[in-house]
Amino acid sequence: MNRIGDLINQHNPDNTKFRKLWEVTAWSKRFEGVKDSKQTKTIKYPYIEMETLKGMEVSSGDVYLLTTGAYKGWTTQNIAREYLCEGEIVVIPVGGITSVKNIQYYNGKFVMANNNIVTSLDNEILNNKYLYYFLINNINLIKSLFRGTGKKFPNMVEVLNIVIPIPPIEVQIEIAEILDTFTELETELETELEAHRQQYAHYLNQLLGFDRQNINPEESLGDEYDLNQLLLPFMDAC
Secondary structure (H helix, E strand, O other): OHHHHHHHHHOOOOOOEEEEHHHHEEEOOOOOOOOHHHOOOEOOOOEOOHHHHHOOOOOOOOEEEEOOOOOOEEEOHHHHHHHOEEEEEEEEEOOOHHHHHHOEEEEEEEEEOOEEEEEEOOOOOOOHHHHHHHHHHOHHHHHHOEEOOOOOEEOHHHHOOOEEEEOOHHHHHHHHHHHHHHHHHHHHHHHHHHHHHHHHHHHHHHHHOOOHHHOOOOOOOHHHOOHHHHHHHHHHHO
């Protein structure tokens, strides 16, 4: 964190500005109720229905299938055809309030279902990965801006008015890189933890999953039952 402090001091400690999202971002569609002056630029992306998108999936490909949920898949440029998109983007799903947790960052080729796509108006002012982490950090605020009965949707008038701190671009990049590192470590730890869970479950089954049908409840296991044999798989693992 000292590195960030050094960068802030190097680029003027008072140089962090605060802007509303509409001032520094471009979106994939025009939103009802938002003044044209607050959406000076839109970047249109073709989108397809979820089931059609899933039908594009192949075992290997270089085009990401970008959905509103946790589903992840890939396809090819030949299959994507006129739906092929490319860019550095942040995605705020529109599939209801529960889908907000699936805010995503992506940089490359993709095909998308219906989402709200946002990107920086100027990469020298706002870094897209920094924007992504800012939105993730403010996920509860975004959730509070969903409106409607039944299936709720974000009130984009209010979303675009969210205030974002804009430190010098060098500081934004450093923050994003630090958070990338933490995210990678978290993923590695979760993977390792899951492996230990599976190992634990396996040996727990080895220890406790012996055939109870062959045990006569009226007979004592006594000295004939070799506890070391039961514990052997677990001791080997340790």
